[in-house]
Amino acid sequence: MATDQRGRMPAGAQLSDASGIGRRGVLGAAGALAAAGGVITAARAQAPTIRLGVLTDMSGPYRDPTGPGSVACTQQAATEMANRGFTVEVIQADHQNKPDVGANIARQWYDQGVDAIVDVPTSSVALAINGIAREKNKVFLNSGAASSDLTGSACSPNTVHFTYDTYMLAKGTGAALARSGGDTWFFITADYAFGHALQRDTSRFVEAAGGKVLGAARYPFPATTDFSAFLVQAQSSRAKVLGLANAGTDTSTCIKQAREFGLTRNMKIAGLLMSFMEVHSLGLPTAQGLLMTEPFYWDLNDRTRAFAERVRPRMPGQAMPTQVQAGCYGVTMHYLKAVADMGAVQAKADGRAAVARMKAMPTDDDAFGQGRVREDGRKIHPSYLFEVKAPAESRGPWDYLKIVATTPAEEAFRPIAEGGCPLVRS
Amino acid sequence: MEDLFGIPAPLLFGQLLLGLINGAFYAMLSLGLAVIFGLLNIVNMAHGALFMMGAFVAWLLLDKLGLGYWWALLLSPFIVGAFGVVLEKLFISRLYKLDHLYGLLLTFGLALVIEGVFRNEFGSSGLPYRIPPELAGSWDLDFMFLPIYRAWVVVFALVACLATWLVIEKTRLGAYLRAATENAPLVQAFGVNVPRMVTLTYGAGVALAALGGVLAAPIYSVNPQMGSNLIIVVFAVVVIGGMGSILGAVLTGFGLGIVEGMTKVFYPEASATVIFVIMVIVLLARPAGLFGRA
Known part of the structure; x- marks a missing residue:
């Protein structure tokens, strides 16, 4: 060994x-x-x-x-x-x-x-x-x-x-959506440190942009396989944006089931931590139009x-x-x-x-x-807001994303003074 | 809009229905487990992995051979069931004379191996599988949008459960099976090939798991861990229903689906735990399970 x-x-x-x-x-x-x-x-x-x-x-x-x-x-x-x-x-x-x-x-x-x-x-x-x-x-x-x-x-x-980090992801996707009219949110959140932090950071940007958080459902991680109960709660909250404060297969299952339950008709879905790997697993017909924030994409x-x-x-x-x-x-x-x-x-x-x-x-x-x-x-480093391409726009395997907006490095992350890090002397 | 327990009534009805749908999966899976345990005395920990295989075979049929959902519904249980027959012949049949624990360990090991192979081959993030066009879309029920596919799952699962129950309780074949579990040598003396019957029973239980896998493919992500997330809950369902009780497995499957659905409304953080709390209570009050014979 x-x-x-x-x-x-x-x-x-x-x-x-x-x-x-x-x-x-x-x-x-x-x-x-x-x-x-x-x-x-x-x-x-x-x-x-x-x-x-x-x-x-x-x-x-x-x-x-x-x-x-x-x-x-x-x-x-x-x-x-x-x-x-x-x-x-x-x-x-x-x-x-x-x-x-x-x-x-x-x-x-x-x-x-x-x-x-x-x-x-x-x-x-x-x-x-x-x-x-x-x-x-x-x-x-x-x-x-x-x-x-x-x-x-x-x-x-x-x-x-x-x-x-959750701040960068929240700012990239949350603030951008809140600015473009997505001012009411419902979260589906993985019930552990990461999910809580992502929901907290996103809520802050939504509220700073004048938006409101209407509710959240915290589901047990990693033991949850079906999200329909939470999706229906999200739907009945009449929020404009569904924020997915989770990652990996949980996110892709949420997106798949959100389409199934017709949430996409009147809600925007924000996968707050996504990469093109989830798009790869969902397929472009299901994932097209989703927004996500990443600091790296192979085709940048x-x-x-x-x-x-x-x-x-x-x-x-x-x-x-x-x-x-x-x-x-x-x-x-x-x-x-x-x-x-x-x-x-x-x-x-x-x-x-x-x-x-x-x-x-x-x-x-x-x-x-x-x-x-x-x-x-x-x-x-800079962060980029991407949109998932429609199947017709994709030129081949792994060609999934197009850039919508760029946040410069100095603005992408939480200002050093706000983090509460004891190492930083003001 | 009326409120029930502080929750808008439409939302509550919606959640009841969703619980029923999830219960359908629990029922399908626990049914297979109950059949295998009731007739073979094997605690089949590989059930979740075989459920996952059912979904993957559906995906492979589509991706490699262009055969869609309806073919998968027909072929996948046969293919995975045949795999189950091979497993039974090669490994499980050697353990019938030993304590349950050996079967549990063996099938647990098999589950890990199967999952590991699929994870190595296909990765962990899942593969796309779409709802068949005939069942796409949803009905507007006033209180919620019901995807047609989910309604199909409930109906199909009910029919499959009922059919299995009828075969075992009401047919000659079922009578042989039940007799063989009571006294195998005697049934063999009447000219029935008991080992073959047992092998085929295992295959049939596995086919039920695979059928569940095909049903799940369009709504869950098709990934190697999809079975292991379900299997522990399904075991709890079987224990609550009563090990080996077919009717118990089906009824508790649907019932616990509903209980879990309700928990997701009132206190979602506990939705993964509630079934186990019930299990503890049932085991304390009725150690043989709700429908089991002590």
């Missing part, structure tokens, strides 16, 4: 299988731990080696937009940053969207020499690991979680939150297209990378640049110093272009 590869994954794939299979079972956590425990014994002789652990959803509802694709993109960055005086090793595990499982793996990884944990979708898991990285003075490079608390009340000098410009073409051979099913997966690439590139800049030995010894160096250097990668990491750990 040891991994000494640079940018390749066979041993890690085994690991994720072991933990993936146990997902529903009582044995899952034990299996994942046993697997994770055996990982890091082999490559100790080479020095210095930067060890990256991609901790992600390999078996649940977020697998496609994160999962193996996040591993592939992290490995792509490791490959592109090879030969800088240190080697890079990428391992992976499945956190099964459970904070306890994720926290156990993270502790074990950090104790056994992993320098940075990458990705970690599912806010509840990310918040747990945020604390562990700080306690052990390691690095946490988050791409997949959305809760804006990671750079707000829970901000940490050991964490960089890269791709998006020459650099994003070049990045997508480079990484695709590694991707499961040769899929295009999603925003979260591209974020794993971007954040790993930037971390490894900081490591190269300060020296691998020092970066390994002091996670806080490595993150401080990341904040001191401007970012630049093919997926997100130029940007920077703020003092609170927030990476900033």
Whole structure:
């Protein structure tokens, strides 16, 4: 189970299988731990080696937009940053969207020499690991979680939150819809940290634009398969906009069933965290016209297209990378640049110093272009409001979105003073 | 607009109806489980995975062979049922003499393997499957829009449940089956091929799961975890109804669908838990379940 590869994954794939299979079972956590425990014994002789652990959803509802694709993109960055005086090793595990499982793996990884944990979708898991990285003075490079608390009340000098957050998503979609007449909202919300944060942040923009929130239904996550009861409640609220404060298969099932129940006749649907992966799963005839906010889309410009073409051979099913997966690439590139800049030995010894160096250097990668990491750990870049194309507009597979509006980097994210991050001195 | 319990009456009726529709799925699935448990004494944890396979076979038939919903409704139960027969022959048949727990563990393992294979092959985010054009659209019932397809699901599930019940309780074949569970050697002595009958019963239970999967494909997302999200609830339904009781499985399936639907109106956060609360109460008061024979 040891991994000494640079940018390749066979041993890690085994690991994720072991933990993936146990997902529903009582044995899952034990299996994942046993697997994770055996990982890091082999490559100790080479020095210095930067060890990256991609901790992600390999078996649940977020697998496609994160999962193996996040591993592939992290490995792509490791490959592109090879030969800088240190080697890079990428391992992976499945956190099964459970904070306890994720926290156990993270502790074990950090104790056994992993320098940075990458990705970690599912806010509840990310918040747990945020604390562990700080306690052990390691690095946490988050791409997949959305809760804006990671750079707000829970901000940490050991964490960089890269791709998006609930504030950015809420502002991108919520504010845009509220401005164009969608002034009454009903939310269907996943009942955990992420859903609550997304609903809270969106409500704020809706109300700031003069709109009103008429109601919300919080459904148990991840145990809900049928959303019709909530959709009918939304319909009878007579709100103009249905806000979906959820993600992954939950969002696509909601959209599918909303069409079935005729909600689209008099309501606009706002998938507050969506990527083209959900569009891919719904099909353009069902998804056309939906609005979504993303900071990355493969067909944005020459650099994003070049990045997508480079990484695709590694991707499961040769899929295009999603925003979260591209974020794993971007954040790993930037971390490894900081490591190269300060020296691998020092970066390994002091996670806080490595993150401080990341904040001191401007970012630049093919997926997100130029940007920077703020003092609170927030990476900033422009966000784009996309509309899903009609089937006739699409030129082929993966051609799903067109840009409707762009929010510049400095406006896309929550102003640093408003987040309540204790690291920020006013 | 009148209010009942502080909720507008139309909304309440709508939710009752929706609960009934979800109950139809519970009934279809718990029926298959009850048949398998009642006649084979196997706690079939693979039922959810086989339900998922039913939906995937429908998608594959459409995507690879161009065969639409109606063909899938016919073919998918046969294909998945045949797969079930192979499973029974290869694995499950070896466990009849052992404790229930072995069957439970084996089928749980099979479920994980099947799910894992589909997840590797098709990813987790689901595949598009559209409502057949004949059943698209919805009726305006004043208190809600009822999608025609959902009405179809309820009617179809009721017919399937009734037919299964009739076969087992009222036909000669059903009598053989029931007799074989009581005393297999005796039935065999009368010239009935009991092992084959048991294999086919498992196949039929699996086919019911697959049928549920095809019915679910157009309204849920067709994804590898669609079965595992349902299976635990369905087990609770079977336990509440009484393990092995066919009528119990069907009635509790519909009943609990309604209870869950109501919970979604009054306190949605508890909608995933309410069935298990009921299960605990029923187990305390009637350990054999509402319709079970102790």
